[in-house]
Amino acid sequence: MKIYILGNLLVDEDSLPVKLIPKLKKALPGHEFIELDPSEDFPKQKELTMIDTVINAKEVSLITDIDKIQLDNVCSLHDFDLGYNLKLMKKFGMIEKVNIIGIPPETGEEKAVIEIIKILSKLT
Numbered sequence: 001m002k003i004y005i006l007g008n009l010l011v012d013e014d015s016l017p018v019k020l021i022p023k024l025k026k027a028l029p030g031h032e033f034i035e036l037d038p039s040e041d042f043p044k045q046k047e048l049t050m051i052d053t054v055i056n057a058k059e060v061s062l063i064t065d066i067d068k069i070q071l072d073n074v075c076s077l078h079d080f081d082l083g084y085n086l087k088l089m090k091k092f093g094m095i096e097k098v099n100i101i102g103i104p105p106e107t108g109e110e111k112a113v114i115e116i117i118k119i120l121s122k123l124t
Contacts, residue, residue, distance in 0.1 A: 001124055004036040006052040006082060013105045016112060017051045023113050038082040047097040051116060052082060054102030060115035063100040066090050099123055
């Protein structure tokens with residue numbers, strides 16, 4: 001299973017998913033963890049599984065409904081984020097299903113890995 005990791009090591013609040021890649025690779029060697037920049041080309045797959053930071057989330061959770069993703073106002077291309085990409089891809093029939101494992105930024109690394117493993121075990 002390919003799992004796309006979103007995040008930014010330069011922004012502390014958004015860096016946790018990227019920091020988890022080595023631990024996830026070690027814990028789940030049968031999965032492929034791929035760092036993804038949402039402003040670049042998205043994979044051409046009908047079903048996507050991703051791990052991303054979710055600001056204001058209370059716990060690690062699975063998001064499967066793209067329509068529930070809240071969007072901020074877009075003032076420039078810098079504001080064109082994951083939510084916008086997914087909504088456009090869905091509208092144009094480019095994706096059918098999405099699984100986003102959302103992680104609150106203040107989650108500890110060990111706890112995040114444990115919770116991600118639990119969620120992924122239900123998806124495979």
